[in-house]
Amino acid sequence: MFRQKFFKVSLALMLAGNTFISTAANHYAEEVAEQEMSVPQDEEKKDDGKIDNTVTSSPENNEEQLPEKIPEEATTTPLEPVEPSEESPVDETIDIPIAEEVTESSPPENVLMDEQEKTAINEQKEKATESTDIAKDTDLASGTYGTSPWRIDAQGVLYIDGGELGEATMSVRAPWYIYRSSITKIIFTAPTLANAHSLGLFFDMNQVTMIENLEYLDTSHVGDMRYFFYWCSKLTNLDVSGFDTTNVTNMSYMFYGCSQLVSLDLSTFNTSNVTQMGSIFCDCHSLTSLNVSSFDTSGMTNMSYMFYNCSELTTLDISNFDTGNVDDMSHMFRSCSKLTQLDVSGLDTHQVTDMSFMFYGCSGLRALSLQNFDTAKVLNMHYMFYNCAALTSLPVEGFDTSRVTSMRYMFYGCHNLTDVDVSNFDTRNVTTMSYMFYGCSALAAVDVSNFATPKIKFMNYMFTNCSKLKALDISAVSTGALEEMNQSFSGMSQLSTLTLGPNFQFLSEANLPAIPTVEPNTGYWQNVGAGTVAIPKGDHILTSDQLMATYTGTMADTYVWQKTLNLESISVKDATLYVNDLWDPADNFISATDKDGNAMDFDPSMVTGTVDTSVAGITPITYTNGSASQVSTVTVKENLESIVIRNSVLYVGDKWDPAANFVSATDKDGNSLAFDPTMVTGDVNVKVPGNYQVTYTNGSASQLAEVTVKENKETIVVKDLTIYVGDTWNPADQFISATDKAGSPLFFIKEMVSGVVDSKKIGTYKVVFRNGQAEQQTTVTVKENKETIHAKDSTLSVGDSWDPLDNFLSATDKEGKSVPFEMNMVDGSVDTSKVGIYPVTYKNGRKSVSVFIHVVKKETNSKPKPPNQNGQTPTDNTNNQQTTTPKATTKPASSTTNEGKNLPKTGERHSFATALGFGILAVALTLIYKKDKKSK
Incomplete structure (x- = not known):
């Protein structure tokens, strides 16, 4: 009876398990199939092998540059100033044949036509x-x-x-x-x-x-329209209203030389992509109407020569021009001689570097609004307002000229100009001012008192024919680098007050006009001295030629026309000496006369100044006789004695060696000398920061050396360290930071360490870290290592599961504090499917212990095993034997990531269900058997 009941229950359980597993497997297979079928289209597209061949090209911005070449100043002085003509070397920037150009811009590639367009064209x-x-x-x-x-x-x-x-x-x-x-x-x-490439089509x-x-x-595909109608000089009419210029980037020289065109309407032009318009209307000298009001110039960088020689234009509206990116405006309105008004107040010039010739020859302009001009980047202003003859004033007081190098011809021929404020001009970088104010015959005053000119080379004809100027203050002018001053003051017939500075010197042919000898003028200049402009009391009384010939910086003062008459005079000569010769002032004296013209003997009181013959050089000596004075130049030729030294930097605590500052020395004959301590005068206190001046002397030559003693910023910061017996001591572990003498950080190097630590012995060790003059002592404490670990042997039966924790007893760290079990303490594995003895090592730091796991054959009908340390009862799995290793080293099967995604193969679901059914049957039989046994 029992057996029949047992088999019925078992059979029912098997059938139920098989049905459940089959249903679950089928359901899961459908889900996986659905997931694979629903791959996003984006993922599929990633590997479709297609490449996006869309290419976008844009023209390169390679506008031919026509730089305004600043010609070298003439090496000879012309008898008369020559106004530059188109053929003269003054302007060599215009006529460049196209055949000589070497750069090309690259317009966009041809845009492909669609089939309809191709058919129409065919x-x-x-x-x-x-x-x-x-x-x-x-x-x-x-x-x-x-x-x-x-x-x-x-x-x-x-x-x-x-x-x-x-x-x-x-x-x-x-x-x-x-x-x-x-x-x-x-x-x-x-x-x-x-x-697209249509450069110079006509x-x-x-x-x-x-x-x-x-x-x-x-023209919708054209990117380059340079030279498009260049020199179509007989065209009288040109209708370009149908041009599509959307893709054009360069219009330079487009209408250059279309000299018979009377009007040109470009109101339909789209110039949003154009960057270059240099010379676009150059030499269109018959144009009376030009509509550029709709031009989008926001991308343009070059407007040079843009309206050059549009000499018939009477109006020009550029009020909508956006010039924020333009860097070249040279020659922009040059020779637009019939323009009477031109609104440039809206021009953004903050990027412009060249304004040369900008308004050249705009002789009809009556006013210019320049208050908004930003000239901070401008380098060239030469010829800027050349022959703007109708202008009476120019608002240039706000100009930033700090970078300008050329101002030649800037206001040339502005003969109606009565007011121009250049008092704020920064001229420190200017190298040429030739013809700057030439012919400004209406100017009654111009303030150039702030014109500092350390780099000026040319001042030819600078103020020529400024015939109304009565006063000129050039006291800030420095002529140290000046090469030419030809006719700079020529034609200044009313100049009666002239202020000269300490760095000024007249050059030959400066041509300061002679003072007219009409009452009450004496024909002489006299410095004001302790007097006033009206009543000068200075000792220098000189003709214009004498003033030009003898003036030196020591005579700096304001000079005015002398109004009184006397015959006092003095005549002296120059002299040449050699270093250490004796100078006698009488040797330079020639003659003198008193007020009545009577001859006078030399008197030492006539001499102002002395000559130091110990140093080579040129010394001006003034000889004075009453109101007359003259300068004698005494030249002391060089003694070849020399000494060269260098400055040095030390730090507090360093040692100073005077020889370290010595470079070289020569004797009077130029022969090299070795360093001698007797050359040195002065000392350096290396204990106190500061700058010390030390004099090095070699005969008549001497030089100062500056020795700078700086604070020594050497530092080193370290820390104490505790290690344990057996550890390795690494001094770098104690290093925190260090700096050198200048305070810059340093890396740790072993040379910083002094001291030894025996990490095998308990104790306290002193270690010194040094960095130059900085040092710090640290303590390294070596403590007892209290690391321990205890484990026990154990016995398992074949098929049991082994847990490494079962064998672990206790462990302590280096301080002796208890530490919990961790899987990384275990080294070894146990195969519980085989009988054997398995050694396993338990490690904690430097301590380790080995135990043995005995796997023995499972006894039949054995009693239930007692629980292990974790309170778990080992199960008898003799039919499921396995090798047990520590959990930390157990790896999941390599197929775990895909086990949920692999569909069962044919027959696998049935086999699995059958196996599960037998498993359930075995459990049921066991339970029934135990129940039956208890009932007996």
Whole structure:
């Protein structure tokens, strides 16, 4: 009875388990299939092998540069100042043949046409082919340019038929270029697509008077329009209203030399991508109307020569110009001589570096609003207002000229200018001021008292013909670098007050006008001295020539025309001496006369100044006789004795060696000398920070050396350290930071350490860390290592599970404090599926203990095993034997990441269900058996 019941229950459990497993497996398989079918499209696209071939190209910004070359000043002085002409070397920046250009911009690649566009062009091409056959025998030339047929008939008419034109670049011209002298007219016969590279498409068509059907020319793909109509000098009318300039980046020289064009309407031009417009309207000298009011100039960098020689323009509206990126405005409005007004107040000039020739020859301008000009980056201002003859004032007081190097001809020929405030001009970098105020004949005053000129080289004709200037203060002018001053003061017939400074010296041909000898003038200049401009009391009384010849910095003062008459005079001569010679002032004296003209003997009281013959040089000595004075120049030739030293830097505590500052020395004959301690005068206290001056002397030569003693910032910061017996002592573990003498951080190096630590012995050790003069003592404490670990042997039966914790008893750290068990303490494994003795090592720091795990054969009908240390009862798994290793070293099966995703193979679900059924049956039999046994 029992057996029948047992088998029925078992069979039912097997069938239920098999059904459950099959259903679950099928359901899971469907889910996995659905997930694989729903891969996102984005993921699929990643590997479809397709590449995005879209290319976006933009023109390179390679505008040909036409720098304004600043010509060298003439080495000879002309008898009369020459006004520069177009052919003169004063301006060499305009006429550069196109053949000499070497840079090209790269317009965008041709945009591909769609099929409709291609069909239309091919149809026009067929029509053009028919038309070109009409007079083929009489044509001067014909051909196909790109896909566009073209021909030149016997009358010089260039016919351009439909298609797409070929490239026109610096090296490849349009095919009709070589026939340009024969072409008088151009006719487009059908829609034609211009190439992206269309530089100089109609370059130098100097005989063409008309272009018909220009609206057929599609310029939507063009990126480069440089030289497009360059020198089409006979064109009187040009309609470019149909031009699509959206892609154009360069319009330089586009209408250059179209000298017969009267009007030009560019209101439809889209210039949003244009960066270069240099010389675009240059030499369009017949233009009376030019509409550029709609120009978008926000991207432009070059506007040089833009309206050059548009000499018939009377108005020009540039109020909408955005010039924030423009760096070159040279020659921009040059020779626009009929402009009477020009609003430049809105120009943003903060990036401009060149304003030379900007308003050159704008002789009709009556006013200019320059208050908003930012000139902080401007280098060149030469010829800027040249011959702006109608201007009466110029608001340049706000100009920042700190970077300007050239101011020559700046206000040349502004002969109606009565007011120009240049008092704030910073001229420290200016090298030339030639002709700067030439011909400003209406100027009654100009304040140049702040003109510091340490770099000035040329001042030729600077104030020439400023005939109304009565006073001039050039006391700040330095002529140390000056090379020429030709005619700088020529024509200043009313200049009666002249202030000269300590760094000024007249050069030859400066031509300070002679003082007219009419009452009450004596013909002499006299320095004010202790007097006033009205009543001078100075001792220097000189003619203009004498003042130019003898003036030195020691005579700095304000000079005025002397108004009284006397015959006091003195005449002296120059002298040449050698170092250490004796100088006698009487040797330089020639003659003198009193007020009545009577001869006088030399008197030592006539001499002001002395000559130091111990040093080579030129010394001006003033000889004075009453109101007369003259300067004698005494030249002391160089003694070749020399000494060269150098400055040095020390730190507090260093040792100073005077020889370290010595570089070289020579005797009177120029022979080298070795260092001698007797050369040194002075001492250095290396214990106190400061700057010390030490004199090195070699005969008549001496030089000061500066020895700087700085605070010594050497430091070192370390810390104490505790280690345990057996540990390795590393001094770097104690290092925190260090700095050198200058305070810069240093890395640890073993040379800093002094001392030894025996890490095998308990104790306290003193270790010194040194960095230069800085040191710190530290303590290294070696303590007893109280690390321990205890474990026990154990016995298991085959099939039991081994837990390393079961064998662990206790452990302590280096301080003797108890530490809990961790899996990384265990080294070894136990195979509980096999009988054997397995050694396992338990480690804690430097301590370790080995135990043995005995795996024995499982006894049959054995009693239940007692619980282990974790309160768990070992189970008898003789049919599921395994090797047990510490959990820390147990790795999951390599297929764990995919076990939930692999679909069961055919038959696997059934086998698994059957196995599970037998398992459940075994458990049921065991339970029934135990129950039956108890009931008995």
